[in-house]
Amino acid sequence: MNAQIELPYQRDQFYGRSRRSVPAARRFTEWSLTYWGLAKWRRAGDVTLCVSELATNALLHGVPPGRRFLLRLRYDGAVVRAEVHDSGAGVPRVAEEAGGDEEEGGRGLLLVSVLADKWGVGMRAPGKLVWCEFGIP
Template sequence: MNAETELPYQRDQFYGRSRRSVPAARHFARWSLTYWGLDAWDRAGDVSLCVSELATNALLHGVPPGRGFLLRIRYDGEVVRVEVHDSGSGVPRIPDEADEGGRGLLLVSLLADKWGVGERAPGKSVWAEFVAAGERDRFSRRSR
């Protein structure tokens, strides 16, 4: 097997502290799903929206001036995992009050099958997982 066909697939992209980083991250996520044959997957839009929310949170709360964030997208044949790594402190959470903000994480919690926060030195990684078992094979068989 070569690197193009061997699972898990992984794509990493670093983004600077810029307003253009969120749409660029969303585009990168869609490109990755297309590259892996998941572009027609019914959850591709959910992945894209969660990437936007996690990237926005990183820029607003986790990326100090002069720094950026890393977007990592993995696919192991069963699960698509999105991770946004930043160097900020604090633990993201869904607020108790609706007017506190935090609707982005609420969306992530509703759209993803799982989500969470991991520690990094420095900072954190916020991740979301989407079950996609068998999707690549189903779409590649359909297109033949």
């Protein structure tokens, strides 16, 4: 009987409401991509940067005191998907949709919208998840 690799791969990690969580999320992403054999993939840095932006947004806007956020990474052989789940209210928007140059925030999602193939927001109770996807040719 031949052993088969099961896809999709999924890795989950919870992070507390701390500044250390963003660099830890980046390291977790880099480790996961390496584990999946994608460390040298030309878009690996884009995935890591987008995870950093989504984690930062969760900490700034979505994680109430005493709560955590979940980073979920998935790889199905064709797509890498990053999701950040938090318990905050509201729907994140890209800066150009949200307001002018004086407005603080939203630029991280602008970066995500440029680097990722797709991104979006899903609602959950409580809170939301913000996701982005990167296709692998």
